[in-house]
Amino acid sequence: MxxxxxxxxxxxxxxxxxxxxxxxxxxxxxxxxxxxxxxxxxxxxxxxxxxxxxxxxxxxxxxxxxxxxxxxxxxxxxxxxxxxxxxxxxxxxxxxxxxxxxxxxxxxxxxxxxxxxxxxxxxxxxxxxxxxxxxxxxxxxxxxxxxxxELSAPLIPVVQGITIMPLIGTIDTERAKLIMENLLHGVTKHNAEVVLMDITGVPVVDTMVAHHIIQAAEAVRLIGATCILVGIRPEIAQTIVNLGINLERFPTKSSLKKGFEAALELTGRRIIDMDGSGDKIEELLETLSKE
Amino acid sequence: MRIPILKLHNYLLISIQIELDDQTAIQFQEDLLHKIHETGATGVVIDLTSVDVIDSFIAKVLGDVVSMSNLMGAKVVLTGIQPAVAMTLIDLGIHLKDVPTALNLEQGLIKLRQTLEE
Known part of the structure; x- marks a missing residue:
């Protein structure tokens, strides 16, 4: 058949x-x-x-x-x-x-x-x-x-003692773990005194993400460095406060630029203009006040 | 097993290079406090670079040592906490809030000098 x-x-x-x-x-x-x-x-x-x-x-x-x-x-x-x-x-x-x-x-x-x-x-x-x-x-x-x-948690040493970790995209538990590991190992490897965590590219910060960020910052403090959270957009600031998350335990700045200046200050440095234009303005102000 | 405590001018240096068990930790706490009393040291650096495991009890003892030493007028800085150790501590919910930390012995000494000068 x-x-x-x-x-x-x-x-x-x-x-x-x-x-x-x-x-x-x-x-x-x-x-x-x-x-x-x-x-x-x-x-x-x-x-x-x-x-x-x-x-x-x-x-x-x-x-x-x-x-x-x-x-x-x-x-x-x-x-x-x-x-x-x-x-x-x-x-x-x-x-x-x-x-x-x-x-x-x-x-x-x-x-x-x-x-x-x-x-x-x-x-x-x-x-x-x-x-x-x-x-x-x-x-x-x-x-x-x-x-x-490979893309999820890069750590960039910019100057002696200061490293930056730019974060882009949503953070879940798995990624948060990776971020923390990379952060801590990077800090010890590069001998960083200050780490800037840039969350400009993180679309949503809810309690979970905030919790992970706080944990990472605390861990960084434990190994003897300072973590500054930068790139907090207005809407993120609103959500954080509305959710009642307390981020006051470590410094936060609105932009990477401001954060970097704060980091320089913490490591006892500052940026000066080579042509001394800053001094000129000060001189000008001084002469004005004399008049 | 006792942990050696070295004196350097006004400071005391301790490098923990063995796995801390509860008994050793308690012993260390006593020894350090006596040493502070004996020498009148104003600063203490505890280096944890070679410590791979810290459990909740040891963390508590370390925290206690710091507050006790502060009471006796000696500032303490913990240095060289390993990334893995930091992660475990955070996972355990131990934040060691009032304990100053530094990356390595050198930074620790600098930090100590800064806080003492203030």
Missing amino acids: NKKLQGLVLKNSDEIIRLWLRKVDQNHKKKLGQVAEVSDELFEGTNREFANVIFSMVENKGSTEELKTFSERLIQLGWPLSYLTDGMQVFRNVTVDYLLNQTEIVTKEDCIEVLHMVDDWIDPIIHHLVNEYSGNWENIVSLQKVALQ
């Missing part, structure tokens, strides 16, 4: 492919058109290739080499997984319909056997395709995670 049906399907592959193509064409052209710009020829060609892959899978079960190259190419082209899974569903329907029409089926058992057999052809293919796609996605996600981690 099994062999007979397989033979029947293979013999009439052209007919099945024709039916399948018609259905696939109706179903997916619209859907795919939204995802990627696909020319008619490419769509036709891919459909034909897909059909060939399916039939070669039916013919010699288990040979996944063709399927693998095919799915890899589709992944590279960025075709959606739904194109393949929907295609397989349609193929299942078409094949079952065709077989049930062609063979004289008398008993329930025969019918079930046909269904089972078609399932046996199709399920491994779907399984393989889904695995390939999800593997690819997982790969991308892990790569992006690494990239994000």
